[in-house]
Amino acid sequence: xxxxxxxxxxxxxxxxxxxxxxxxxxxxxxxxxxxxxxxxxxxxxxxxxxxxxxxxxxxxxxxxxxxxxxxxxxxxxxxxxxxxxxxxxxxxxxxxxxxxxxxxxxxxxxxxxxxxxxxxxxxxxxxxxxxxxxxxxxxxxxxxxxxxxxxxxxxxxxxxxxxxxxxxxxxxxxxxxxxxxxxxxxxxxxxxxxxxxxxxxxxxxxxxxxxxxxxxxxxxxxxxxxxxxxxxxxxxxxxxxxxxxxxxxxxxxxxxxxxxxxxxxxxxxxxxxxxxxxxxxxxxxxxxxxxxxxxxxxxxxxxxxxxxxxxxx
Amino acid sequence: xxxxxxxxxxxxxxxxxxxxxxxxxxxxxxxxxxxxxxxxxxxxxxxxxxxxxxxxxxxxxxxxxxxxxxxxxxxxxxxxxxxxxxxxxxxxxxxxxxxxxxxxxxxxxxxxxxxxxxxxxxxxxxxxxxxxxxxxxxxxxxxxxxxxxxxxxxxxxxxxxxxxxx
Numbered sequence: 008x009x010x011x012x013x014x015x016x017x018x019x020x021x022x023x024x025x026x027x028x029x030x031x032x033x034x035x036x037x038x039x040x041x042x043x044x045x046x047x048x049x050x051x052x053x054x055x056x057x058x059x060x061x062x063x064x065x066x067x068x069x070x071x072x073x074x075x076x077x078x079x080x081x082x083x084x085x086x087x088x089x090x091x092x093x094x095x096x097x098x099x100x101x102x103x104x105x106x107x108x109x110x111x112x113x114x115x116x117x118x119x120x121x122x123x124x125x126x127x128x129x130x131x132x133x134x135x136x137x138x139x140x141x142x143x144x145x146x147x148x149x150x151x152x153x154x155x156x157x158x159x160x161x162x163x164x165x166x167x168x169x170x171x172x173x174x175x176x177x178x179x180x181x182x183x184x185x186x187x188x189x190x191x192x193x194x195x196x197x198x199x200x201x202x203x204x205x206x207x208x209x210x211x212x213x214x215x216x217x218x219x220x221x222x223x224x225x226x227x228x229x230x231x232x233x234x235x236x237x238x239x240x241x242x243x244x245x246x247x248x249x250x251x252x253x254x255x256x257x258x259x260x261x262x263x264x265x266x267x268x269x270x271x272x273x274x275x276x277x278x279x280x281x282x283x284x285x286x287x288x289x290x291x292x293x294x295x296x297x298x299x300x301x302x303x304x305x306x307x308x309x310x311x312x313x314x315x316x317x318x319x320x
Numbered sequence: 321x322x323x324x325x326x327x328x329x330x331x332x333x334x335x336x337x338x339x340x341x342x343x344x345x346x347x348x349x350x351x352x353x354x355x356x357x358x359x360x361x362x363x364x365x366x367x368x369x370x371x372x373x374x375x376x377x378x379x380x381x382x383x384x385x386x387x388x389x390x391x392x393x394x395x396x397x398x399x400x401x402x403x404x405x406x407x408x409x410x411x412x413x414x415x416x417x418x419x420x421x422x423x424x425x426x427x428x429x430x431x432x433x434x435x436x437x438x439x440x441x442x443x444x445x446x447x448x449x450x451x452x453x454x455x456x457x458x459x460x461x462x463x464x465x466x467x468x469x470x471x472x473x474x475x476x477x478x479x480x481x482x483x484x485x486x
Contacts, residue, residue: 014469014476017422018441022341024419027350029340031358033332037325039358040365230370253369255324 116249117305122235125246131226139227143215147269151189151210152320154179161193164314165206168307169197172206175281188212196280197302203280204302206311209273217244217265228261235305242267243316247309250301257297260305262312272315276301276308328368331376332361339384345438346388348427356391360384381443381453385435392431421476428475433468440465 118124131137158177165172172195183190191210196203213220221236221244232249239245244265251259257279264272279297303311336357343360344353360383364371371379426434439450440461447465451458 014422014473015441017418017476018426018437018472019444020419021423021426021438022345022442024344024423026337026341026344029336029354031336031354031361033329036332036358036361036365037328039362040368043362043366232370255369 114250114304116232116235118235119237119247119305119309122237122245122247124233125221125225125236126233127226127231132231136229137226137231138229140223140225143213143219143223146188146212146214149189149212149269151179151181151191152270152318154191156318156320157191157208157210157315158193160314160318161208161311162195164311165195165197168310169204169206169303172197175205194281196282199278199298199300199302202296202298203282204298205275205277205280206302206308207273207275207277208315209271209275211271211273212269213265213271214269217242217267220244220265220271221246221263224263239316241319245309245312245316247305247312254297256299257294258299258301260301260308262308264312264316266316266319270320272312274308274312274315276303278302324368328365331364335377335380336361339380342381342438342443343384343388345423345426345442346385346431346435347391348423352391356384356387359387363387378449378452381439381445382455385439385453389431389435425472425475429468429471433464433471436461436464437468437472 127137128140131140154177158174162172162174174193175196176194177192179191181189188211191208193208195206195208197206198204215223218238224246225234228248228251230249230251234246234248236244236246246263246265248261248263251261257277259275259277262274264270264274266272277297278300279294283294283296285293285295339360340350340353340357343356344350347353347356360380363383364376364380367379426437429437436450436454439445439453440447445453447458447461450461454461
């Protein structure tokens, strides 16, 4: 055995030294781990609150400045005013290489034909979770599309992708106090054999170009897992998040559709339905039971989103 | 105990000692190794629902190495290279003596290169696996390995000179 071989052998044996008894217990690790999760969730909530507050304060300041100069009457700013928003960091694209997967027991991430992975910028990593970027611009003044048309298209697409849908919830608000903008919402439940699954649609709007808005939303669901993206001929961008399996019994997945006119459709699939909602003691609901799987796969949710994008509304 | 915790408990009991030994090889102190391994498992627990079970070992290695390197960055003043044998009880046999001499020499290798050497030769990972663990290219792993071995060889021969005399 030559000296190098002896050295390698000695190196391999380094960790064979008799070890003192371990003092770390499972309970210690779990207690600290839970505390870490709580801290991370708190940081995420604080970041969201901070961004919302900053947007609110910024809007008030800009509006006050405009009124003071008599430049224009108070009202929703135009899309061209979005250039004052800080730019979104460049986004690395990971091409067709599969990304790191995100959950125990979940299906492997699927890259649909013609789609590519888009990495979440490193500066959005806030520990084990990510946060979204600054809005790409101020959303245009855009009224909701006709409810009947969107509902019919949505239910038809859901029916093709996941079986017969039952519309369990719907609202079409010209002004939503929650989003402070026109906002539409549809919730269709489908039978998953052992209970219902949910496919939801939110109708909203965004500022900036479709690509810039999609970049700004990278990490906005709290996950650093890269979503996949495709761009249609008319410039519409579709961004499919990887499934959210943080609660393995209640998985969710989101696909956001950014149209060139500023319309945003958000299709969400969830492994639970309306009958799984249990009224909480105070107000609202809690969900304790779910199917542990999603009602449609990546191709299915993409079909639904494409049907909505085809509307061009 | 919840199903998630039960699953983690099994992983913890199966992997903690091995992780502590790898950490010991990197840092040279059982108390520091305990702390590094504990921190790594806390991070793994916090991400347990997101980590695929078939990649959790790789994730643990990555976290363990990062915790070690972070601890060295934060506390460089605590880091002191040991090129000579530390004072220890007389080892019971020649192989134990050689092992201690090697560990002393290993502590003379810079932390980054040391992590590569430990992952390659103690954890017995391939160049590709080490690259994945550290998030770098295989070329970087090879160059860090070569430099680390050169430093180690010098420290090892300048120390007890066991390799030549054996």
